[in-house]
Amino acid sequence: MTANGLFGVWEMRHSRVTEIGRDRLQVALGSLKSCKADVD
Secondary structure: OOHHHHHHHHHHHHHHHHHHHHHHHHHHHHHHHHHHHHHO
16 A cells, blocks of 8 residues: 555545544534523
8 A cells, every 4th residue: 555545544534533523522512502501
């Protein structure tokens, strides 16, 4: 496997991880906001 191919695979995997992380972050932010609303 060439370095270029390896990098392509890593980049693909990394972007998928970033997408999942972003989704989780939005979910966490959403639950934080609802908790804050309950407190107020």
